[in-house]
Amino acid sequence: MDVKILGSGCCNCNTLEQNAKEALAELEISAEVAHVTDFREIMKYGVMRTPALVVDGQVKVAGRVPTKAELVKLLGEGK
Amino acid sequence: MWLAFVKWLSFSVLGLSPGTRFGEAVAFFLYDAPKVLFLLATVVFIVAVIRSFFPPERTKRILAGGNEYAGNVLAALLGIVTPFCSCSAVPLFIGFLESGVPLGVTFSFLISSPMVNEVALVLLWGLFGWKVALLYVAAGVSVAIVAGIIIGRLHLERWVEDYVWEIQVGNADMPNPTWAERLACARGYVKEILRKVWLYVVIGIGVGAFIHGYAPENLLARVAGKANPLAVPVAVLIGVPLYSNAAGTIPIVKALMEKGMAMGTALSFMMAVTALSLPEAIILRKVLKPKLLTLFFGIGAVTITAIGYLFNWLLG
Numbered sequence: 168m169d170v171k172i173l174g175s176g177c178c179n180c181n182t183l184e185q186n187a188k189e190a191l192a193e194l195e196i197s198a199e200v201a202h203v204t205d206f207r208e209i210m211k212y213g214v215m216r217t218p219a220l221v222v223d224g225q226v227k228v229a230g231r232v233p234t235k236a237e238l239v240k241l242l243g244e245g246k
Numbered sequence: 247m248w249l250a251f252v253k254w255l256s257f258s259v260l261g262l263s264p265g266t267r268f269g270e271a272v273a274f275f276l277y278d279a280p281k282v283l284f285l286l287a288t289v290v291f292i293v294a295v296i297r298s299f300f301p302p303e304r305t306k307r308i309l310a311g312g313n314e315y316a317g318n319v320l321a322a323l324l325g326i327v328t329p330f331c332s333c334s335a336v337p338l339f340i341g342f343l344e345s346g347v348p349l350g351v352t353f354s355f356l357i358s359s360p361m362v363n364e365v366a367l368v369l370l371w372g373l374f375g376w377k378v379a380l381l382y383v384a385a386g387v388s389v390a391i392v393a394g395i396i397i398g399r400l401h402l403e404r405w406v407e408d409y410v411w412e413i414q415v416g417n418a419d420m421p422n423p424t425w426a427e428r429l430a431c432a433r434g435y436v437k438e439i440l441r442k443v444w445l446y447v448v449i450g451i452g453v454g455a456f457i458h459g460y461a462p463e464n465l466l467a468r469v470a471g472k473a474n475p476l477a478v479p480v481a482v483l484i485g486v487p488l489y490s491n492a493a494g495t496i497p498i499v500k501a502l503m504e505k506g507m508a509m510g511t512a513l514s515f516m517m518a519v520t521a522l523s524l525p526e527a528i529i530l531r532k533v534l535k536p537k538l539l540t541l542f543f544g545i546g547a548v549t550i551t552a553i554g555y556l557f558n559w560l561l562g
């Protein structure tokens with residue numbers, strides 16, 4: 168599974184990264200969480216609101232920080 | 247009713263004396279703080295639900311077609327309902343330009359979005375009444391339209407960082423949320439906003455209460471009243487570098503107005519604090535060349551000053 172966090176490194180993005188890591192640990196999925204901060208890269212996903220969560224190339228969440236429970240559900244689907 | 251309850255609480259239960267500085271300050275605080283927090287939770291929830299129908303991906307499609315001037319007006323209005331936080335300024339800016347939204351229209355949006363929002367509206371409504379709240383919306387939207395038109399007419403596309411024009415924006419296919427998701431998201435948003443601003447509100451109202459109780463009447467009438475023609479530009483110059491949200495600024499402004507600051511001056515100060523700030527400049531520098539960034543702040547400051555004069559004159 169390929170998990171990416173899109174965001175310029177503001178505090179919301181860091182929270183999302185942290186939550187995603189915790190959710191993955193809970194699901195016992197070993198996936199690298201990449202943090203994309205370059206706007207050229209971010210825009211390729213068509214995202215206009217940060218932070219965003221991309222799973223296997225698909226934008227799952229944009230513009231908000233989902234709760235850990237929601238992330239567990241989201242990331243669990245692709246398992 | 248609420249006022250009567252607070253008076254009873256402060257003067258009978260807490261045993262403070264009405265008319266004393268401390269007593270008045272405490273009553274002011276107890277009256278405003280819970281009222282504003284309650285209003286905030288209610289209105290933020292409603293706005294968050296409305297917002298879920300206007301994601302920026304949709305806003306940009308609306309703005310990409312059509313007449314440029316109508317675009318400025320529409321962008322300024324959509325800025326009220328589209329979510330925006332300063333960390334999203336860059337992706338929004340690039341996304342708008344790439345999909346063909348004109349530069350001036352994009353700026354109208356960038357100015358209106360942080361300035362005219364539900365938090366500012368609630369605080370103005372709660373602390374000053376609905377007339378002032380509407381006045382602020384009208385003023386904010388006008389500033390966004392005028393500044394956007396000026397920037398658009400100047401054709402400054404070459405002052406946008408070159409790489410912005412080369413970016414290819416992908417297509418994010420986000421499914422439309424269900425009602426359950428909209429409501430859940432709105433609840434989460436209320437929690438987030440309250441967590442973020444409650445301290446500002448409390449501190450702001452606290453400082454406001456202190457000024458209310460301790461600063462002499464008419465302290466500011468001479469320096470910040472209508473009689474001083476320099477009050478508006480000075481208020482704007484002080485407000486621009488400051489970075490605070492509406493939540494922290496408005497309660498303080500309320501107290502300043504009680505002590506004699508003119509309405510237009512106060513509105514200008516609030517707009518300068520919320521719309522233009524140093525952190526925003528640093529973020530926007532990633533997409534704007536220094537000349538355009540300076541010009542954007544200059545035009546913003548001048549327009550906000552003009553609006554301040556206009557209101558001082560209209561309400562004088």
